[in-house]
Amino acid sequence: MKMRIFIPGDAAAIAVGADEVVAALEQAAQRRGLPIQIIRNGSRGLCWLEPMVEVATVKGRVAYGPVAPPDVPSLFEAMASNGPHPLRLGLADEMPWLKRQSRLTFARCGIVDPRSVEDYCAHGGYKGLGRALSLSSAEIIAEVVASGLRGRGGAGFPTGIKWKTVADASADRKFIVCNADEGDSGTFADRMILEGDPFVVIEGMTIAGIAVGASKGYIYVRSEYPHAVVAINAAIQAARSAGLLGLRIAGSAHSFDLELRVGAGAYVCGEETSLLESLEGRRGLVRAKPPLPAHKGLFGKPTVINNVLSFAAIPFILDNGAKAYADFGMGRSRGTMPIQLAGNIRYGGLFETAFGLTLGELVDDIGGGTFTGRPVRAVQVGGPLGAYFPRALFDTRFDYEAFAARDGLIGHGGIVVFDDTVDMAKQARFAFEFCAVESCGKCTPCRIGSTRGAETIDKIRAGERVAENLAVVEDLCNTMKFGSLCALGGFTPYPVMSALKNFREDFGPAPTRLEAAE
Amino acid sequence: MTSPHERSHYESWDQQRGAEIIAEHSLQEGATLVILHALQEAFGHVPEPAIPMIAAALNLSRAEVYGVFTFYHDFRKKPAGRHVLKLCRAEACQAAGGDALAARAERKLGIAIGNTTADERVTFEPIYCLGLCATAPSAMLDGRLVGRLDEQRLDALVAEAQR
Numbered sequence: 001m002k003m004r005i006f007i008p009g010d011a012a013a014i015a016v017g018a019d020e021v022v023a024a025l026e027q028a029a030q031r032r033g034l035p036i037q038i039i040r041n042g043s044r045g046l047c048w049l050e051p052m053v054e055v056a057t058v059k060g061r062v063a064y065g066p067v068a069p070p071d072v073p074s075l076f077e078a079m080a081s082n083g084p085h086p087l088r089l090g091l092a093d094e095m096p097w098l099k100r101q102s103r104l105t106f107a108r109c110g111i112v113d114p115r116s117v118e119d120y121c122a123h124g125g126y127k128g129l130g131r132a133l134s135l136s137s138a139e140i141i142a143e144v145v146a147s148g149l150r151g152r153g154g155a156g157f158p159t160g161i162k163w164k165t166v167a168d169a170s171a172d173r174k175f176i177v178c179n180a181d182e183g184d185s186g187t188f189a190d191r192m193i194l195e196g197d198p199f200v201v202i203e204g205m206t207i208a209g210i211a212v213g214a215s216k217g218y219i220y221v222r223s224e225y226p227h228a229v230v231a232i233n234a235a236i237q238a239a240r241s242a243g244l245l246g247l248r249i250a251g252s253a254h255s256f257d258l259e260l261r262v263g264a265g266a267y268v269c270g271e272e273t274s275l276l277e278s279l280e281g282r283r284g285l286v287r288a289k290p291p292l293p294a295h296k297g298l299f300g301k302p303t304v305i306n307n308v309l310s311f312a313a314i315p316f317i318l319d320n321g322a323k324a325y326a327d328f329g330m331g332r333s334r335g336t337m338p339i340q341l342a343g344n345i346r347y348g349g350l351f352e353t354a355f356g357l358t359l360g361e362l363v364d365d366i367g368g369g370t371f372t373g374r375p376v377r378a379v380q381v382g383g384p385l386g387a388y389f390p391r392a393l394f395d396t397r398f399d400y401e402a403f404a405a406r407d408g409l410i411g412h413g414g415i416v417v418f419d420d421t422v423d424m425a426k427q428a429r430f431a432f433e434f435c436a437v438e439s440c441g442k443c444t445p446c447r448i449g450s451t452r453g454a455e456t457i458d459k460i461r462a463g464e465r466v467a468e469n470l471a472v473v474e475d476l477c478n479t480m481k482f483g484s485l486c487a488l489g490g491f492t493p494y495p496v497m498s499a500l501k502n503f504r505e506d507f508g509p510a511p512t513r514l515e516a517a518e
Numbered sequence: 519m520t521s522p523h524e525r526s527h528y529e530s531w532d533q534q535r536g537a538e539i540i541a542e543h544s545l546q547e548g549a550t551l552v553i554l555h556a557l558q559e560a561f562g563h564v565p566e567p568a569i570p571m572i573a574a575a576l577n578l579s580r581a582e583v584y585g586v587f588t589f590y591h592d593f594r595k596k597p598a599g600r601h602v603l604k605l606c607r608a609e610a611c612q613a614a615g616g617d618a619l620a621a622r623a624e625r626k627l628g629i630a631i632g633n634t635t636a637d638e639r640v641t642f643e644p645i646y647c648l649g650l651c652a653t654a655p656s657a658m659l660d661g662r663l664v665g666r667l668d669e670q671r672l673d674a675l676v677a678e679a680q681r
Contacts, residue, residue, distance in 0.1 A: 012650045015665030047652035185608030188649035223555075223592055224648055226661060264551055264590030267646060281550030281576070283589040299547065341652060343613030348652030371614075380609055416651065418613045430612070434646070440589075 002035045003079065004056040008110065009040030010195050011227040012188065017068060018051040024072035025053075034080060042196015044110030045350030046097055048371075054092050055079045063092040097347065100366070102328060104316045104336050105309060106189075106352045109196035115234050117242045120199040126244065128315030132207045133252050137167055140211040144314065146322035148334025153179055153270075153307030154382065154411040154487075156333075156400045162304060165294035166212040169302035176208045176217035176256075177279065177298055177305040180232075181263050181270040183222060184383025186342040186414030190308035192350055193338075194221065194228040197312075198235035202258060204311030206249065207318055208304050209256040217256065218298070220275050222263040232260050267384075267438040271486045272305045274440060285442045286486040307412070309338060328354035333399040341367045343380075343416035360394030363417055374419035378427075378503065382411025384434050385491035387498035388427065407498060409491070424503035429457040431495035435488060445480045446489025452476060453496065466508045473500065528562035528597065535560065536568050544575040550586050554593055563594035599634040599641035601679040604658040607631070607644040610651035619655055619672050620644075626676045640679045 007013070007022050022038055029036040046052060052065035053075070064075055064087040071087060078085035089095060103109075112119040120126065132140050145160030166174060178201060182190040194201060205217045221228055236258050239245040247255045261279055263269050269278045273287035276298050297303025313335065317325045326334045333355035339362060341348045346368035363369070363379055370376055378388045387408035389396065396406055403410045418427075432453035439446045453476050460469045477493035484490040500507060529535065539560060543552045553572055557564050564587055573583045587593050605611075605620055624630055627642055634641040650656040653665035659675055667675075 011648070011663055012653050012665060015648075015650050015656055015663035016653050050653065182649060183647060185606075185647045186610045186651045188651055191649040224645060227663075261552065262555060264555065264592035266590050278551065279548055281548035281552075281586065282582075283585050343610040343651065343654060344615075345652070350652075384609060414610075414651070416610045416613055422613070427609070427612075430609070434608075438646075 002037045003029075004037050004039065005079070006039050006041045006054040006056075006061065007051060008043045008196075009114070009227070009231075010043035010050075010192060011225070012047055012192075013043055013050040013052070014227065016050050016066070020069045021051050021053065021067050021072060024069040025076065028072050028076040032076065032080070039113050041111065042109045042114050043192055043350075044092065044098060045106065045192065046095070046347070047349035048347050049089065052089075057082055059091065060094075061092045063089040063095065065089060097349075097351075097366070101352050102336050102354055103352045104325065104328070105200070105312045106193065106197070106338055106350065107316070108200065109193055112197060114196050114198055114231055115238060117199060117238045117244065120197070124319065125199055125315070126203055126250075128318035129203050129206055129244075129250065131318050132210055133250060133254070137211050137213065140207065140318070141167060143317060143322045144211070147313075147317045147325040148322075148329070148332070149310065149313055149317065149325065150333070150400065151307060152309035152313070152337070152412065153272075154184075154409065156410075159306060159310050162294055162306070163208060163211055165292070166214070166302045166304045169295055171302050173216070173299070173301045174212055174214035175298040175301055175303040176205050176212070176214045177276065177303055178205055178217065178219040178308055178311055179270065179272060179275055179305055180219055180221040180225075180228070180308045181275055182225075182308070182412065183267040183270045184385075184412050184414055186380065186416035187340050187383060187412045188342070189338040189340055189350055189413060191225050191228050193308060193312050194225070195231045198231050199239065200312045200315055201232075201308055202235060202239050202245065204314035205258065206245070206256050207314050208306070208311065210254050212302075212304055214304065215255045215257070217258045218279055219258060219260050220263060220269070220279055221260065222269075223265055229260065229262060236260065266440075267434075268440045268486075268488050271488060274486070276303070276305065283440070285440045286488075288485060309412075330354070330356040330397065330399055331401055333401070337398065337410070337413050339398065340414045341417070342414060344370045344372055344419050345417040346371045355397075355399045357398050358394060359389060359396045359398065359415075360391075362398065362415060363394065367415075367417065370417060370419045372419050372421075374421065376417055377420040377422055378418045378424060378499075380416045380418070380427075380495065381414070382409040382494075383414050384431065385409070385487060385494055386411050386414075387494045388424065388502060389498070390502040393502070407494070407501075409494065424499040424506040425457060425461050425508075428496045428499040428507075429454055429461070431492050431499075432457060435492040439488060443483070443485040443489060445483040446485070446492070449476050449480045449484075449489065450492060453480075453492075460507055463508055470500065470507060529560055531561055531565040531567070533567065533571075536565065536571060540568070540571055540575045549576060550578070550583060551590070554587060554590075558593060562597040566595075599638045601639060601660055602641045602643065603675065603679045604643045604645040604648075605631070606646070606648050606650070606654070606656045608647040610647070611655040614654035615668075616655040619667055619669070622669065623672060623676055626673070627680075640676075
């Protein structure tokens with residue numbers, strides 16, 4: 001009997017040596033004359049334990065990690081004999097960090113072989129599509145509406161309403177577009193699911209196609225994710241071979257096919273209208289809304305454009321019913337959110353859980369504080385356009401409205417932890433600088449404001465007329481917030497203003513001026 | 519895309535070959551980026567003479583194609599150095615000590631980030647997020663990912679790039 005060994009082919013695992021561990025294991029097996037089968041699964045998301053190696057036993061999969069090539073000879077003996085080893089973590093399914101989660105979207109990620117449709121189906125895959133095929137368009141959409149699913153890209157718009165708008169529009173062609181331009185620092189959930197369970201995204205897009213009457217879909221993935229590109233292409237091919245993409249999918253009357261397109265290093269293309277421009281082969285300039293993409297989207301046709309995680313939530317909702325999904329969460333934030341714990345954090349990775357945990361629970365309890373061992377001083381939630389939160393706000397619950405009420409946003413669910421060595425004036429400057437580099441240039445507040453903002457923060461940091469310049473920054477932020485065309489210019493004030501408000505001591509003397517201006 | 523992007527792997531510009539690549543993709547809807555990617559994959563950059571060829575194939579103006587070409591950070595006007603070292607400069611990597619590593623790499627290479635060494639061996643570029651934010655700081659050398667960078671691992675990476 002071949003020993004079945006799982007080593008993630010996930011980019012984060014590869015970046016810390018998973019491929020080298022595979023090579024060492026193959027060598028060890030050859031030396032011992034023991035046949036092994038290596039499966040390159042996705043990551044389970046316990047990033048501090050990567051590369052995490054699992055071996056199948058009669059009791060379940062036993063995990064070891066983090067494994068380095070020099071550990072492999074002794075590890076191999078331990079795996080072959082099911083004996084003790086310093087890196088042994090016990091049964092993977094019993095690990096507390098995993099058991100505390102509610103994995104609906106990421107249920108299969110890290111478990112299945114991401115290249116196998118059969119494995120996906122053996123773990124409940126394509127049951128959502130099966131049910132969708134037995135429903136009418138209106139019934140599918142009603143299910144999505146009732147689930148309370150909101151856009152997981154960050155805007156939080158109700159997914160079902162978007163679908164209904166497209167379904168109600170009449171046109172010769174409609175499109176489904178998956179936004180996989182996951183540019184926010186501190187987020188990697190899209191990458192992980194595309195590499196670890198790509199069929200769930202394909203299934204979700206297929207269901208969307210059936211619901212709104214679209215027969216063509218595009219996945220727009222960023223070029224910084226070469227492993228995801230390979231994984232998606234392989235999955236599209238496999239789904240086509242299995243009759244699950246293309247003409248008459250799964251023997252039904254519906255046709256739906258997918259094409260992958262790769263971005264070219266423009267952060268702003270994560271904004272939906274910029275992404276559509278890019279897909280059409282143009283500069284990624286943001287479009288003014290209206291018209292909404294649901295009315296005039298890709299190539300001027302009605303288009304459902306959703307984030308990877310929104311599509312990936314759909315198969316569960318169709319398979320288990322809207323209520324099963326909506327039973328998780330709080331307030332108007334229903335279901336689960338794959339939260340990404342990143343930066344200077346001890347237990348970093350992907351933690352999918354119902355909305356409602358506090359920021360403190362996520363950072364201190366689940367994340368274990370910083371890996372440098374120094375005190376946590378600030379966390380940025382929601383990517384480069386998200387606010388910096390101090391410890392004083394750690395009682396904020398992870399929920400769209402709760403974060404908005406405290407001048408923040410949950411965005412795509414990334415949390416970046418900083419220790420007490422962080423210079424918040426520098427972080428505020430970076431926010432402006434990043435906006436200046438990535439601005440598409442179409443609207444003035446973003447294009448000019450970002451550059452002027454960076455210059456003004458430089459003056460403040462140099463101690464030059466601090467009070468006046470702080471007032472200039474605040475004024476500039478207001479102009480950007482209310483005058484920009486999209487979230488890049490419109491949300492850059494979040495990190496800047498939160499840094500100013502919560503960490504004013506980092507911006508030099510004369511801290512009273514801002515209060516006077518308020 | 520996973521193959522190492524070493525300069526020696528690239529073809530030198532050839533108009534016939536360029537025309538073939540353009541023709542291969544020009545029937546796709548919205549093909550401009552697809553073609554630019556394919557040209558860069560073949561030649562290591564997008565050669566200037568290709569711009570009017572793309573424009574003719576897609577019935578666009580040269581200005582439109584040039585506008586697209588220059589909008590995106592990925593596309594190169596001239597070939598990069600023999601090795602391309604990209605260091606993530608985004609927030610998660612900053613939080614994990616990325617600023618000090620960037621300064622260290624600049625010192626070792628003798629160039630500021632965003633430049634190529636005089637001997638054209640190493641192009642050193644910032645990248646804004648590789649999605650390896652829980653194993654930060656991270657870098658990419660010729661398409662190969664490296665996470666959990668510290669001074670030692672960075673030095674090894676820089677030395678490898680300089681070879």
